[in-house]
Amino acid sequence: MTLSTSHRPPLADEITTKLREMIHSGEWPLQQRIPSETELMAGLGVSRGTLREAIKALAHSGMLEVRRGDGTYVRATSEISGAARRLYQDHTDEHILEVRVGLDTQAARLAARHATADDVAAMRALLAEREDAWHAADYARWARADWGFHERVAQASGNPLLHELYVSFGDVFHNDLLKQQRRSGFNGLPHEGHGELVDAVEAHDGDAAVASVHRNLNSCAEWLRE
Structure with missing residues (x-):
């Protein structure tokens, strides 16, 4: 008997995709602060760790910027824009x-x-x-x-x-x-x-x-x- 393998992506990847869509659609405008962790955890039904992993992935791509003590801001509407912004600094x-x-x-x-x-x-x-x-x-x-x-x-x-x-x-x-x-x-x-x-x-x-x-x-x- 062959056991079926689940192809469902990890939860953090699913949340990353959802956050990316919110940014790309304009629901979260450029230069604006996104909702707090507490709001997002409740709205998405995920743990703090999963949410932070997703935000970290989008921050690494340049779409989000985490400002300690201030919140997280939208910096680009896509990964390509985020990468370009980092390149311009050099x-x-x-x-x-x-x-x-x-x-x-x-x-x-x-x-x-x-x-x-x-x-x-x-x-x-x-x-x-x-x-x-x-x-x-x-x-x-x-x-x-x-x-x-x-x-x-x-x-x-x-x-x-x-x-x-x-x-x-x-x-x-x-x-x-x-x-x-x-x-x-x-x-x-x-x-x-x-x-x-x-x-x-x-x-x-x-x-x-x-x-x-x-x-x-x-x-x-x-x-x-x-």
Whole structure:
């Protein structure tokens, strides 16, 4: 008689999968603290040890960050984004910008091909938010809106892998914006790579969209060289 072998994965793996799905779905947003251990243990019906093993696995992948005495925060929406965030720490701003050139230009070209009217409306709304925040001197909100705009262009590309890679730039991009904002004479509302880009996307003009991105990133490169 042959004994059947259970192929059910270990409980910790099941819980890791459930937590990953909560993050990927947006139920737990980026940069936000996840529920406490007590809440999660009760909601998932697992022991503290099993829960901690799952959280440790996602922290190792870069999706979660455990802050002693403060809680656990969402750092990335997938393992690929988490790995990319760790890699960026080991490279210069110039190297990161060079990679962004490739992603931004391809996102712009594809968005010009695939963006819907809703995508264009969302981009314009984010630019309006960016302008309002800049004039109100709310620079954290300005940076969030600026990043949100670029992320929406990547989403409109219709390529989910490109979008996921682009999202991984979030922290780096946001911090660079705030550094630039502190420079005397910095223009926080450039039309290149923003208003021009939306116009090109709406007109389905891929070449104009790419040209606008190049003008914007060239100005970023000049800032890095100063």
